[in-house]
Amino acid sequence: MNDSSWSIFVVLLVLASFIVVGLRQKSRESQEYGFGGRYTGRIGGGAAIASNWMSAASLMGLAGIIYLQGYQGLAYVIGWTGGYVLLLVLLASQIRRFGKFTAPEFVGERYGSQAARAIAAAISIAISIIYCVAQFKGIGLIFSFMFGIDYQQGVTYGALAVVSYLVISGMLGVPRNQQLQYLVISVSFIVPLMWLARKLGYFWLLPQFGYGRALTDLSRQFNIDFTLPFANGSLYQWCALCFTLMVGTAGLPHVLSRFYTVPNVRDARWSVVWGLFFIALIYWSAPAFSVFGRLLEARSGLIPDPAAARDAADVIALKTAVWAGLPGWLVGVLAAGALSAAFFTVAGLLMTGAASISHDIYYSMVNRSASESARMQVAKGGTLVLAAIVLLLALDPPGLIAEITAVAFALAGNTIFPLFLLGIWWGRANRYGAIAGMLTGIVCTAIAPLCGGIFPQLALLFPVTSSALLGAPLVIAVMIAVSLATPAPSEEMGRFLEKEVHGHLD
Template sequence: MTDAGPNLIPLIIVTLALASFIVAGLRARARSASDYGIGGRYIGRIGGGAAIASNWMSAASLLGMGGLLYLHGYYALAYVIGWTGGYVLLLVLMAGQIRRFGKYTAPDFVGDRYASPMAGLISAGISITISIIYCTAQFKGIGMLFGWLFGTGYRNGVILGAVVVVGYVIISGVLGVARNQQLQYTLLIVSFILPLMVLAYKLGYFWVLPQFGYGVAIQDLKREFGINFAAPFASGSLFQWISLCFTLMVGTAGLPHVLSRFYVVPNIRDARWSLVWGLFFIALIYWSAPAYAVFARLLEARAGMTLPPAAAEKMADLIVIRTAVMGGLPPWMIGILAAGAVSAAFFTVAGLLITGASSFSHDIYYRFINPRASETTKMALSKAAVVALAVVVLVIAMDPPGLIAEITAVAFALAGNTIFPAFLLGIWWGRANRHGVIAGMLTGVVITFSTPLFGRFLPVVADIFPLTSSAFFGAPAVIAVMVAVSLLTPPPPEEVRRFLAEQVHGHMD
């Protein structure tokens, strides 16, 4: 896929799709700091579920997951199981209780629950770091897609995409994003599944539900070409697979921009039902990604053009688009698929930049520097923070450190080692205090980045705390630190414990 010029028809379709979102965003453009991630508007259970799903359907989901499945087969199902399982974990353990606290951001929750501005500040710093790492993966997807669409280099694609994303966020804010998320999910589900159905039909498989029909293609790969796509641990050990699954699960339950969806629902039942609907919508996409990977392998094998490992890895993040091209789909259908992928990356970046900006303007500036700041000042800082974060991400994304889904997994590891334990014990253990959460979060940061920090001197660290899978041992270690430090220090204020007992766990609404 090294076209010399722009892919005109897909480019037109992608432009029209993005223009429709921008028009919708302009109708709901942000006018206060609350529109930049602090608060928001409730849009119903099903609408909230669609917003959760579209907020979740990033470049890692529509591009990166297919790429990893294409490279590693069964082993990469850890991403499917981990990401969907994380929503089940969130539904069971935290969704309703988070709503009861009524805080607007993850740092708000941590700061108020533990009665510690310092804990809130550390949480804000972690939230910003998560946003930067996660955005880097999305920028890579945007750069590859825009480079393909315009027939230009990767770096030019990243720059162009960054300008468009930042412009949209500054203009419309989170209300535009939230409204658009329902429209976006409709585009995502159509753009991802319709081409897959046509591919399955052209290849002679069960096309009505290609998510089930591709199993026959796996058998054909093995019978015709000796490619065992379903070999369980050909690309990694059982321990690595379980560690990755666990890390992605607890990371999902700890991502700040996912948790923030539950602050705007009116009651605990709506919080839970929004999550149930979101999980259903997410599953529709996740059931489809493996089919693209299998069809890609089959089309390559039948054409006698199987790529060497290095070339395959370089192409993996665009394998979904490449499969559509190899399958001979018409340009307009490839354009629809590209529009879904672009919008997924586009709006995930928007949500992450908003989350990062609100952490700075509200949780850092307003709480610590200028508590009397006006809405105008907070608004200006939010916009400036969006630009600053985008510049940082752009610099990192110019030379991305890995595949889209691999970069994303690092953000999940950080969330699973820090935010998740803070929320879990903050909700379910009244004795957890500010000393414990501060010690725990700082320990989680060190654990997350222990491989690049200490791996060269202590190789065993990389085995215990892999960069993308460190929460398997890391999250329990952080919980143990929080428990030990909390028991060795004074308990939290009595009013906090009473609020937990009476308001969070004391009744049902």
């Protein structure tokens, strides 16, 4: 086999393993389709959280955005990891004590409103669709890069593979499988990076630190300064993006639902701590791929124009491995890791969206007597519909992987996060405030693409990827004002929050 054949063989082997796992994990109950999962300890729970989090945005988009923007791209690293600290401090244990399956279910129960639950379900579905578009783009780029086909063909074949797996297996977010997935993803990302650092002559045992010399070489030899602050954006843009990604992380429905599978509050906290550590291992590695890619370009005399650099950004990790002459099987391992991350993230997000359709809309609001098999059929049908919508949007993606993903975080940070924050920590928040807050959050997220051309100042204040810096505080203010102007929630809910959610330390 030549190098290209080895790369394709490794990727096909991974795809085949997905099918094998799917056949072994067939689910037949709606309890397993979107919600279920066994708990396997704090470290195992942390690995499951990290696996649930790793996506094309983490393994491809992050390297691409730093490759393009240097220091400015670090807002993604800080925002996405800092969001887990925010989640740990403000929400993790309280969510576990409240004990509802999904984000819309929490909203419906906490605020006592089916209308609020329906809006939250619609938002959860929208977040899943936007997030999935970024993952589909990653899958399409990997298929295109590895198999030499155009992007539209690659994303179509990738969508068929994901949907086939879901139809076969149902719930793939089983924690034991997710631990294995994290191991595969981390090894496939870090081992090629170590090989790459060694081949380029840098400290390879810990390339996450060893690439500092490469930064210096870039600056001294080629006058390319990756560390110059705000060279590709303003301080406001950096802070707005960082804050948006933090609150968005703490508001993502598929992340919040992870805490319902742990047996107690203490384990919920420690699972987040371990998950943050495992996530950081990957996030420390992505900037190294960016720097090595820029260095290899500069050494070969290839300084791409901005348009060409943007086209190459999302696959810069793979291109860097090829430019450095890594063995074909190792390039295949790297591609397989990125494919695994995107593949399982898509599946988990489609499950979250399908769960909102089946559990939060169909079962809770349309047919309370629906059997488990009927709910299962609705969930599978919802999965297919969502996948079709995502595929249509992904055929002509509106931006880079990281940029598309950031829009989903902005929507979550402007809507779900304020609802959970006030719902847990302020007993006076009521249904009217919740509904007004969610509607305000939707407007804040959509105002730049809808009105930015007419009112450019609004687009500067509420960037489409970074609108939560002003949007989330505005939503919180609206929720407080409307809640104070309308009747208080039930006394039973106030007692529940006081006794069950905040009434004891553990």
